[in-house]
Amino acid sequence: MEKDNLWYNVLLAWYGVEWGRVREGGHEASVWWRDISVLRSEEWFHGNVSQFVGDCKNTLFWIDVWVGGVSFKDRFPRLFELFLFKDASVFDMHVLGWGSEGMAWRWRRMMFTWEEELLGDLRLLLHNVTLQVDRLDRRLWRLETSSV
Numbered sequence: 657m658e659k660d661n662l663w664y665n666v667l668l669a670w671y672g673v674e675w676g677r678v679r680e681g682g683h684e685a686s687v688w689w690r691d692i693s694v695l696r697s698e699e700w701f702h703g704n705v706s707q708f709v710g711d712c713k714n715t716l717f718w719i720d721v722w723v724g725g726v727s728f729k730d731r732f733p734r735l736f737e738l739f740l741f742k743d744a745s746v747f748d749m750h751v752l753g754w755g756s757e758g759m760a761w762r763w764r765r766m767m768f769t770w771e772e773e774l775l776g777d778l779r780l781l782l783h784n785v786t787l788q789v790d791r792l793d794r795r796l797w798r799l800e801t802s803s804v
Contacts, residue, residue: 664678667689671685671689673743680693703798704797704798704799705795705796705797705798706795706796706798707720707721707722707793707794707795707796708791708793708794708795708796709722709746709787709788709793710787710788710789710790710791710792710793710794711747711787711788711789711790711791711792711793712745712746712747712750712787712793713745713747713792713793714745714792714793715745715746715747715793716743716744716745716746717744717745717746717748717749718736718739718742718743718744719742719743720746722746723781723782723785724781728778729742732774732777732778734771734774735771735774735775735778738763738764738765738767738771739761739762739763739764740762740763740764741762744760746787747787748760750785750787754779754782755779756779761775
């Protein structure tokens with residue numbers, strides 16, 4: 657959901673934010689919102705909805721699946737645990753620079769050698785990433801026949 661969207665702001669004001677997404681709300685949430693929140697974690701949802709990555713302003717670097725078919729949080733759990741800004745967007749990370757001299761990497765502590773090797777593997781995945789600044793991020797129903 658786009659962050660300047662009215663409904664996003666209504667849900668954000670009501671439930672708050674966690675890791676860059678509107679919180680589920682727990683038992684205080686409406687039945688409607690709890691049902692929608694459950695869908696986000698269902699396997700069939702991820703199997704039928706894909707994320708089209710455009711400018712990456714609404715794509716979370718660690719949480720969303722946007723490179724390689726699995727989230728970086730799941731592929732590099734140790735790096736995710738050490739990273740300070742877990743809700744950073746791909747766009748923000750790209751602007752700060754995710755290369756070896758980039759300012760995007762903020763850690764809770766100095767990294768061990770084996771953790772630096774993991775970071776090297778992550779940087780290798782990012783090496784050929786190009787953002788499409790003229791297109792917005794969006795989710796697509798996989799059975800949709802229209803082109804992007």
